[in-house]
Amino acid sequence: MQQFEQIYAEHRDAVRAYVRRRSPEDAVDDIVSETFLVCLRRIDSVPENALPWLYAVARKTLANERRKLARRAPQQAATQGEPEPAGDGALAAAFAGLGERDREVLRLVAWEGLSLRDAATVLGCSAVACRVRYHRAKSRLAVRLEAAASFRPEPEGVMR
């Protein structure tokens, strides 16, 4: 149990930040609580590098919460957005256009600062698959950003 105490003290802020980056603020406490409850239950199976494992648990908990909300209040679920990239509208728009798998691997690297090996643990895939997914996602995001940058809406009143 000493192990749990240490894990909680070391990683609670990181787990909370992870959840905040993916969930509305009013759901954060619930999801962080659930994540550490799972950790407590399964303390014997937590690996030495606990943080990616905790992220993986939080990710599944987030998915469960979204499913529950979708069943309970479909309209609310549809409109309840996750936090977007902040302060960069073009990036936010391009990022929103990616699939969730792409977004998540990019978040793990750019926001959580994980290595691809640790990101693979979170995503439940092999390191090779994660690397491929990451590079494809990064390219897709770059393409979308370039496309957005080259798009110039016509000024009002100009007819062609």
Place this chain on the structure above:
Amino acid sequence: MSNDVIARLAAANPVPSGVPVHEPAPFRISRRRTALALAVAAAVAVPAVAFAGRLADVLGISNGGTTVSTSDVLPGFDKLDQAMQELNVGGTMQYLGTLNGVAFYATRNADGNFCIAFNHVNEQYDKGFGCDSNADNFPSADVKALAFPPAEMLEGVAADGVATVEAVDANGNVLASTPVVNNLFVSGDALPAGSVAYIETLDADGNVLSKQATPPQQPSGS
């Protein structure tokens, strides 16, 4: 270009690393499941003792309390009820009394670990529960107080012979001090996060009985 994309995305992190993350105020839980986080947080710091035969011996303190149904301890707080079940509390707990508006309940779970539930009776959400199997043994020469949760509030259960419980920072400054009544202590002061280095217990003559280091606190941010 694509590496720039990652740098740009990192710069747009909605919860940047190093920025303090939101923490719910200690014991000021706004939702039921936040209480579970508190329960889990508290659980890890509560030491245990071996089982004994009689009730007072089971708890290891003079205040044996009165037996109440576990379901009546924190009614309506589903996640706390769930935590009690997860930690094998059993069907009854001992009501130790109410001090300064905080009702305390204690028992030992199926593993012999000391468990505490508390209820700020005049508050809607200030509830908590925890028990744990740290190898430490309360009460003992080294562990004479269980503050709940450690390093955030100075309230909990103290061993026999403890007259005062103090929260002390790393420089030896006393941040809060509260008397023990019937093995219970409650200080109304919220302690700044991360400020408490150890919990100190004193006897009626002011002699230090124990110094218990609190769990390490991480700075805010990720």
